[in-house]
Amino acid sequence: xxxxxxxxxxxxxxxxxxxxxxxxxxxxxxxxxxxxxxxxxxxxxxxxxxxxxxxxxxxxxxxxxxxxxxxxxxxxxxxxxxxxxxxxxxxxxxxxxxxxx
Amino acid sequence: xxxxxxxxxxxxxxxxxxxxxxxxxxxxxxxxxxxxxxxxxxxxxxxxxxxxxxxxxxxxxxxxxxxxxxxxxxxxxxxxxxxxxxxxxxxxxxxxxxxxxxxxxxxxxxxxxxxxxxxxxxxxxxxxxxxxxxxxxxxxxxxxxxxxxxxxxxxxxxxxxxxxxxxxxxxxxxxxxxxxxxxxxxxxxxxxxxxxxxxxxxxxxxxxxxxxxxxxxxxxxxxxxxxxxxxxxxxxxxxxxxxxxxxxxxxxxxxxxxxxxxxxxxxxxxxxxxxxxxxxxxxxxxxxxxxxxxxxxxxxxxxxxxxxxxxxxxx
Numbered sequence: 001x002x003x004x005x006x007x008x009x010x011x012x013x014x015x016x017x018x019x020x021x022x023x024x025x026x027x028x029x030x031x032x033x034x035x036x037x038x039x040x041x042x043x044x045x046x047x048x049x050x051x052x053x054x055x056x057x058x059x060x061x062x063x064x065x066x067x068x069x070x071x072x073x074x075x076x077x078x079x080x081x082x083x084x085x086x087x088x089x090x091x092x093x094x095x096x097x098x099x100x101x
Numbered sequence: 102x103x104x105x106x107x108x109x110x111x112x113x114x115x116x117x118x119x120x121x122x123x124x125x126x127x128x129x130x131x132x133x134x135x136x137x138x139x140x141x142x143x144x145x146x147x148x149x150x151x152x153x154x155x156x157x158x159x160x161x162x163x164x165x166x167x168x169x170x171x172x173x174x175x176x177x178x179x180x181x182x183x184x185x186x187x188x189x190x191x192x193x194x195x196x197x198x199x200x201x202x203x204x205x206x207x208x209x210x211x212x213x214x215x216x217x218x219x220x221x222x223x224x225x226x227x228x229x230x231x232x233x234x235x236x237x238x239x240x241x242x243x244x245x246x247x248x249x250x251x252x253x254x255x256x257x258x259x260x261x262x263x264x265x266x267x268x269x270x271x272x273x274x275x276x277x278x279x280x281x282x283x284x285x286x287x288x289x290x291x292x293x294x295x296x297x298x299x300x301x302x303x304x305x306x307x308x309x310x311x312x313x314x315x316x317x318x319x320x321x322x323x324x325x326x327x328x329x330x331x332x333x334x335x336x337x338x339x340x341x342x343x344x345x346x347x348x349x350x351x352x353x354x355x356x357x358x359x360x361x362x363x364x365x366x367x368x369x370x371x372x373x374x375x376x377x378x379x380x381x382x383x384x385x386x387x388x389x390x391x392x393x394x395x396x397x398x399x400x401x402x403x404x405x406x407x408x409x410x411x412x413x414x415x416x
Contacts, residue, residue, distance in 0.1 A: 086279075
């Protein structure tokens with residue numbers, strides 16, 4: 001009973017983090033801050049949801065897979081965020097240099 | 102139930118967005134979102150195989166190809182083409198046509214003939230004879246193997262034409278490399294994992310959702326990642342290996358499919374007692390070839406007119 005309550009709480013808080021992350025994506029002014037909202041907040045939300053789902057999983061392989069999904073999502077998000085910001089910085093440099101000349 | 106309505110609404114909304122938005126880039130991004138929503142719909146109607154294929158090929162790979170094509174488009178020319186379709190006569194005609202097709206589809210839906218046979222039941226009854234335990238794999242590679250064969254042939258022809266056009270052009274292949282030490286370091290971990298996922302998807306295809314097309318999409322994604330990060334792909338510049346790799350799937354499909362024909366049986370009936378082995382071999386070869394075919398479509402794209410850095414992170 002208590003564990004169910006805890007699980008629901010974890011999943012709900014996780015979902016709330018997703019909501020906040022999406023809000024950040026929509027409201028923040030530029031690419032770096034938006035990526036910050038997406039990569040950090042959403043991955044914390046995903047982690048909480050995975051944590052909330054874990055006690056209900058019957059088999060170890062599934063537990064392992066769910067944790068692996070979370071870790072992969074973190075790795076992919078940080079890598080994608082890094083690449084997008086890099087591309088953004090490149091285009092930003094190009095703009096300023098073309099404005100100077 | 103609410104979720105279904107939300108999904109349906111979002112699907113129609115994004116579809117309308119894809120068609121109506123003036124900005125081509127926005128249109129492509131909405132198309133990718135449409136593909137992902139479509140994948141969710143397939144999950145909701147309990148068709149995870151289609152969901153996997155839709156997410157990987159419909160949204161992922163097609164999205165990359167569209168983004169790539171977008172980089173090659175001359176903005177003025179694209180605007181001119183769109184301007185052309187804003188002519189009232191043309192758009193009126195298009196509207197009437199769309200209305201007609203919608204009407205026909207509606208009639209087909211309302212007036213659908215009662216099926217004389219219950220197909221899922223027949224598939225279930227014949228599943229044992231196919232040699233695999235998963236009904237969708239059985240349909241794709243045993244009961245309706247002919248369709249799959251032709252699908253692969255169509256993709257092969259498309260890629261051959263694409264490559265022929267590529268080789269006839271004078272400019273060098275596109276050098277769309279993303280230079281990032283982090284990407285290189287991560288790929289050392291990610292690539293083996295992706296290879297494992299591809300083999301896993303192929304292997305479980307015989308008894309669960311998965312199979313050649315899904316595994317091939319992962320393989321193609323691997324190759325695209327390697328290409329963009331500058332990781333050397335073994336045998337990449339060898340044209341003979343390329344040709345062999347592209348046709349080995351279709352070739353083995355035809356070869357094993359003809360064994361029974363030669364001994365007086367039917368075309369594409371797998372050899373007696375070797376059904377599962379044949380399907381696995383063909384699926385393995387198909388995975389490899391389809392992966393190469395999908396990657397070749399990406400590879401065959403010409404160099405961008407103006408080097409746009411923003412496309413780098415997309416893949």
